Amino acid sequence: MISKSFNLYKLLPWVVTCILLSPVLAIFLSAFSVDESGSFQHLIDTVLSTYISNSLLVIVYVVLLSILFALPCAWFVACCEFPTREKLQWMLMLPLAMPPYIIAIVYTDLLDFAGPVQLTIRALFDWQPSDYYFPEVRTLFGASIILALSLFPYLYLLLRGAFLTQSAGLFQAARTLGVTPLRAFWRVSIPLSRSAMAVGISLIAMETLGDFATVNYFAVHTLTTAIYDTWLELGSLTTAAKISSLMLLAIVILISLESYSRRKQQVYQRNGSGNTELRFVLTGWQKWGVLAFTWSLLAFSLFIPITTLLYYAINYFNASLNNDLMQYTLNSLWLAFLVAILSILVALLVNFYQRLSPGLGAKSSIRLSSLGYAVPGTVVAIGVLIPLTSIDLWLNDLLLGLDLKPVGLLLSGSLVILVLGYLVRFSAIAVGSIDSNLVQVSPSLDLASRTLGNGPVKTLWRVNIPLIRKGMLTAFILVFIESMKELPAALLLRPFNFETLATYVYQFVSDEMIELAALPALMIIGLGLVPFIVVNRLLEKKT
Amino acid sequence: MSIKKSLKVLLAGTSALASSMSFAAEEVNVYSYRQPFLIEPMMKEFTAETGVKVNILFAKKGLIERIKREGKLSTADLMLTSDFSRLTMFTEEGLAQPVDSDILNKNIPSQFHGAEKQWYALTSRARNIYSSVERVGPAPTITYQDLATPAFKGKVCMRSGKHPYNVSLLASIIAHEGEAKAKTWLEGLKANLARKPQGNDRAQVKAVKEGLCDYALTNSYYLGKMLNDPKQVAWAESVHINFPNQATTGTHVNVSGIALTKYAPNKNNAIKLMEFLSGDVAQQMYAEINYEYPVKEDVQPSKLVASWGKFKADDIKLSDIAAQHQAAIKLLDEVKFDL
Numbered sequence: 001m002i003s004k005s006f007n008l009y010k011l012l013p014w015v016v017t018c019i020l021l022s023p024v025l026a027i028f029l030s031a032f033s034v035d036e037s038g039s040f041q042h043l044i045d046t047v048l049s050t051y052i053s054n055s056l057l058v059i060v061y062v063v064l065l066s067i068l069f070a071l072p073c074a075w076f077v078a079c080c081e082f083p084t085r086e087k088l089q090w091m092l093m094l095p096l097a098m099p100p101y102i103i104a105i106v107y108t109d110l111l112d113f114a115g116p117v118q119l120t121i122r123a124l125f126d127w128q129p130s131d132y133y134f135p136e137v138r139t140l141f142g143a144s145i146i147l148a149l150s151l152f153p154y155l156y157l158l159l160r161g162a163f164l165t166q167s168a169g170l171f172q173a174a175r176t177l178g179v180t181p182l183r184a185f186w187r188v189s190i191p192l193s194r195s196a197m198a199v200g201i202s203l204i205a206m207e208t209l210g211d212f213a214t215v216n217y218f219a220v221h222t223l224t225t226a227i228y229d230t231w232l233e234l235g236s237l238t239t240a241a242k243i244s245s246l247m248l249l250a251i252v253i254l255i256s257l258e259s260y261s262r263r264k265q266q267v268y269q270r271n272g273s274g275n276t277e278l279r280f281v282l283t284g285w286q287k288w289g290v291l292a293f294t295w296s297l298l299a300f301s302l303f304i305p306i307t308t309l310l311y312y313a314i315n316y317f318n319a320s321l322n323n324d325l326m327q328y329t330l331n332s333l334w335l336a337f338l339v340a341i342l343s344i345l346v347a348l349l350v351n352f353y354q355r356l357s358p359g360l361g362a363k364s365s366i367r368l369s370s371l372g373y374a375v376p377g378t379v380v381a382i383g384v385l386i387p388l389t390s391i392d393l394w395l396n397d398l399l400l401g402l403d404l405k406p407v408g409l410l411l412s413g414s415l416v417i418l419v420l421g422y423l424v425r426f427s428a429i430a431v432g433s434i435d436s437n438l439v440q441v442s443p444s445l446d447l448a449s450r451t452l453g454n455g456p457v458k459t460l461w462r463v464n465i466p467l468i469r470k471g472m473l474t475a476f477i478l479v480f481i482e483s484m485k486e487l488p489a490a491l492l493l494r495p496f497n498f499e500t501l502a503t504y505v506y507q508f509v510s511d512e513m514i515e516l517a518a519l520p521a522l523m524i525i526g527l528g529l530v531p532f533i534v535v536n537r538l539l540e541k542k543t
Numbered sequence: 544m545s546i547k548k549s550l551k552v553l554l555a556g557t558s559a560l561a562s563s564m565s566f567a568a569e570e571v572n573v574y575s576y577r578q579p580f581l582i583e584p585m586m587k588e589f590t591a592e593t594g595v596k597v598n599i600l601f602a603k604k605g606l607i608e609r610i611k612r613e614g615k616l617s618t619a620d621l622m623l624t625s626d627f628s629r630l631t632m633f634t635e636e637g638l639a640q641p642v643d644s645d646i647l648n649k650n651i652p653s654q655f656h657g658a659e660k661q662w663y664a665l666t667s668r669a670r671n672i673y674s675s676v677e678r679v680g681p682a683p684t685i686t687y688q689d690l691a692t693p694a695f696k697g698k699v700c701m702r703s704g705k706h707p708y709n710v711s712l713l714a715s716i717i718a719h720e721g722e723a724k725a726k727t728w729l730e731g732l733k734a735n736l737a738r739k740p741q742g743n744d745r746a747q748v749k750a751v752k753e754g755l756c757d758y759a760l761t762n763s764y765y766l767g768k769m770l771n772d773p774k775q776v777a778w779a780e781s782v783h784i785n786f787p788n789q790a791t792t793g794t795h796v797n798v799s800g801i802a803l804t805k806y807a808p809n810k811n812n813a814i815k816l817m818e819f820l821s822g823d824v825a826q827q828m829y830a831e832i833n834y835e836y837p838v839k840e841d842v843q844p845s846k847l848v849a850s851w852g853k854f855k856a857d858d859i860k861l862s863d864i865a866a867q868h869q870a871a872i873k874l875l876d877e878v879k880f881d882l
Contacts, residue, residue: 046876114753129754138741219703219741221881229705232604233872235632378605382612389612396616409616492605496572496598496618503601507578510603512743515774
């Protein structure tokens, strides 16, 4: 009996991992079929090196900018005391609700040569186009800034959590020894937050690598451009799959290196109460500096885009009001909710598998189940289509063989495929945020519980899950918001007569009609913000 | 109950469930590369006339791949595209089926359908060169080739070379002049660009208005669209529309079109819709609402479009241009046009 239930623990995570991995595998396998078009060689001969260096540069810039934005913010909010700190600590998460393709369209509209900012400059000083220098918006660096503005909260969220839960004793020791805030930051906070930093950076790097909409909008051509070109224009799925596989390989190597370098480091939280009593109280120029930094970051990532969208939404209200908008909203909402719940289940499953039977197998199941995150949405979409349409075709043949009525595209023509596509892409977020929370729970707690006669499941339920409640709520919000914003997979996988807010916005964004995109875009943002604020209030009350 | 039997019951249940979900009403399913808001008026009119509901699924990328994967189970009846390279790709993949309809034959001239009638064009549009009213004036004799000459250095704006409209233009130049000459042209054009290719067609006109460049490569109907948008009317008024290559090969023309899918489950309704879209009412709407050129010969373009004058269109076969599609994409990579 014991051995039977034990097998189930082992089996279930692998079944889930296999389901999530099947689309990625399908792509990977296509990479090995013979390519007669010669388009891979063509790419190598022409643009591939530029695409690779662009991809690398965008990732490096986005990661560096995100650290620059998130690290100070997280530390100020967690370890310092200054006015508006309590507001800031949750508001700094809100930019996550902003889809990067919306921020992109807003800033190009504002800062473009023919946009209001440059028009005003020219009118004010009576300048001609050649009389002044204004940085180009549509550049690689511009795209990186936009991506960082909407992605930095990932890192902020993880770092703040890490800073808050770091052992108060260590911090107290540092304070007792009379270190300055800066020194405490470098010597205590940073080393202890390495796991959160690593998870955050890899999430951001993967999201950046998979992005197409934003870089494409900024006329920056990366590896995702190569995938789309070879696959959709040159008709070579093989070449596209080769490039995707190379990207995947890069991600796998990166993640393994990171976890290898961290293999001996074990940091457990013993006291979750945080270091609230020990915050550095900021005064004078320090206070003003921190206020200026944090609030202007919020202005650029949140207030300016929202204000611009509001302006357009109000001015074009009648033109953009649509009877079906309510339906699209509901569609987006319940889809996002369902995916968020499912991905938490996936994350719990693979994470606890690792906790119960640590080892290479469990570790691989965690890594493998997260691979889909780094793959561009459209590629995931086709990756999901391959196994599901095969099952559908097989099922229909089977039914016909049994003289039953065929069911058509039961899986691939319904929302099943969309939900699976989202899960493939976003489980990584849930897995990551629960993982980074769970590693901080000392195994001695598990041992204590087991010694007291509780089985592994009861231990998980009674001891671990309550301790990672925060991680689970964070995972829920993050996946919920990502699903609200998700575009490429939804566009390609949705069934007839099913629009989400994002796919509805896209038909206007794709034609750069910001005025008509504004109202539904605001709804995406607004609906992303609500659960954020609610859950956050709940969390703040409990701690 | 044996396993086999219970499996059979389960499958029967699934089958019953699926058929109860399927639809009673008359309908037709369209995969569309064109934005829904551009075609909705015609579809609404069709539903009003026939009672057949039109379901549109829009995406800019990957619809052909999706339909390919769905195979014989696909619920899509029609594929609607905004250029002919996708139409030919669709038919070459063996995803379309020929339609022989007297109405379509009568409404759509033969140069506007596939060799075996696997696709039909519904509208056509010219690839124009707009010139600045303030700095250039009308340029009736301009050619696409001019844009690559030194006199135009730093004066040209256009969207990504990889956009289907530009790929088709380049493919037509390859078809006319061969790959080597086309490459020289493309390099010359790249050297003359005022900025890296970016934005959509309207954004190029906006750039002309703001003085960033003097010439913009843009489709014909955008001028009509912009004149009807209070925010954009000033951009539209800052440019002249010119039809290039009037003395030589004629202006490059692209089409939007439609094809019946191989496994269309609602074939009758789909053909009904094709016929409707080629008919007077829909063709008139395409002309008046979208400022496109109707393919039906006795339907006139809108007043505004007619005011731009008649022009000589490049009469090269669309299939000859489509044959150069891949060569054009590769050429764009070779000269790193967008980079």
